[in-house]
Amino acid sequence: MSSLTGQSWFWPALSIVIGLPILLLVLTELYGFLARRRSSYAKPVLLLRNYVLPACALFILIDQVERTNVEGNWARIAATAFGFLVMLFLLSGANAVLFGEAREGSWRKRLPTIFIDLGRLIVIVVGVGVLLSWVWGADIGGLVTAVGVTSIVIGLAVQTAVGPVIAGLLMLFEQPFHIGDWLDTDDAKGRVVEVNWRSVHIDTGNGIQIIPNATLATGSFTNLSRVTGASFRATATLTFSAADPPGTVTRTLLAVAQSLPARMPTLSAQVTALGEAKYKVSVPVRTPADEGTARNLLLHRTWYAAQRAGLHLDGADCEPHDHVDYVAQKLRFIAAALGLGDEAVATMTAHGRRLAYAEGETIQGADTVPDAIGFITEGSVAMVVYGGDGGELTIGHLGVGDYIGSTALTRQRAVSGVVATADTTIVSVPRDAISEVVRANPRLARSLGEAIEMRRAAASAALADANQGPR
Structure with missing residues (x-):
């Protein structure tokens, strides 16, 4: 053993x-x-x-x-x-x-x-x-020496080509952005849809822009999806006349910015005076994808708001040269349709104002007391009410020749709001002037009263249907 x-x-x-x-x-x-x-x-x-x-x-x-x-x-x-x-x-x-x-x-x-x-x-x-x-x-000593010398020679020969690649790989290691982030680079601006060891693919909205990693690593870019605040902000800088009151400009711009559909409802827009009659408007939006839409709509609506407020956006004339003639001409047609005489036309023309609104703007807020009656001369509007959940309900449409703000005479709150469904122009006649016309024309008072009752009935029916829900 x-x-x-x-x-x-x-x-x-x-x-x-x-x-x-x-x-x-x-x-x-x-x-x-x-x-x-x-x-x-x-x-x-x-x-x-x-x-x-x-x-x-x-x-x-x-x-x-x-x-x-x-x-x-x-x-x-x-x-x-x-x-x-x-x-x-x-x-x-x-x-x-x-x-x-x-x-x-x-x-x-x-x-x-x-x-x-x-x-x-x-x-x-x-x-x-x-x-x-x-x-x-x-014996691998000679092999190691040969490989080392060869590596040095090859490294010196390709350092120009390999250097940017290594820089790009180091950038990927740092990961300053991820798929879905929005980048603003010297070559493109858009959303990152693919990242690999060689390049970054950016969807610019007009195709895919392929940018080598080395280009981003050796240059500078902005990651629009990484913000220090609660949201991304779309910004625009607007210039007015030095004679325009800064308070009026700020209130006008803030009202436009707050009403933009792309604005996050939980955050407020900001207006900052930069000096030299320049103002920066900042609107919180959900993602950088909404920046272009919000900015374009802001510029579009600001022109109309500036005209109504008597401001000189980019030095433009705030009152068209044909303002008086336009008001007089349109009111004559409206007076003829309502059976009013020349005296009524003269009274309304003396106090009437031409007001322009962009598509989507609120002309009259719901549950507010109008201070004037507006006669639609161009475009069209929708009458809307808001349910208990805040949803918007359309109860009717008005076009050229119709009027809004009929409760201005009775000083009652308007049940429905009015929103422009196209670029719209109205001739606004203040309460005092309309009251003078109505006193001399009882027929107009009856028409206004009937319109108020019809619109109240339509609003009540729409709200009742909304509260009942689908049946």
Whole structure:
């Protein structure tokens, strides 16, 4: 018995016969536990169980057998295979430790995959060199020197081409933007739809602009999706006349900005005086995608609001040269339709004002007391009411020849609001002037009263239907 245990191969063989099944059983249970938890360590454990341990056992057995044959190379081949499997196991384990449980936003999550691939390549090259030297006895010193010199020569030759690529990869590692962010660069402005190791793809609205990472890394750009405040703000700078009162300008601009559909309802617009009759308007919008729409609508509506307020936007004349003639001409047609005489026309013309509104603007707010009656001379409007949930309900439309603000005479609150459905012009006649006309024309008073009752009935019916909901 002692002669058997004294053999050089006995204890290695015994450790394999007993130890290998036990280790395989333990690793099988460990792998099942990690797989159920979907752990990143399950893959390295599986590699260790299925390949590394069996290859180690095979190497030990072949090595014991071939010690009697100095010419045999099977042990070296087995050692080489075992060494490769060990390298794969180490790479898989390192990947699980460093990147398997990486948190969002951490440097491990941001590291570009090309850096990981380069690291793996370096480990494999070093491992192969160690195997050649340890297992096969090869002299790799000259090979290392040759590779080093060659790398320096190649690096100097391609540094101009490779440098920007490395700069782009470092930018991806920093991750100053993500997919879906809006960028404003020297070459394009739009939303990021794709990012890879070579370039960034930006949807400009007129096609996809492809910008190399190196261009962004060596230049400057603005990430419009990363703001310090609660929202992104669309801005515009407007210039008025130095004679325009700053308070009137500020109130007019703020009213326009607050009424924009793209404005976030929970945040307020801002107007800042910059000096030299310039004003900056800032409107909070949901995303940079709404910036263009909000800015264009702001500029469009501001022109109309400036005309109504008597302001000189960009030095423009706030009162058209044909203002008086326009008011007189339109009121004559309106008076004829209402059966009014020349005296009534003269009274209304003396006090009438020509007011222009952009499509979508509110001409008369709901639940307000009008101070004038407006006769529609161009465009069209919708009469709207608002339900309990704030939803807008249309109860009718008015066109050229119709009038709004009929409760101005009775000083009652208007049940319905009036919104322009197209660029609209009205001739506004104040309450005092209309009262004088009505006193001399009882027929007009009856018409206004009937209009008030009809509109109140339509508003009540619409609200009743809305409260009942779908049936």
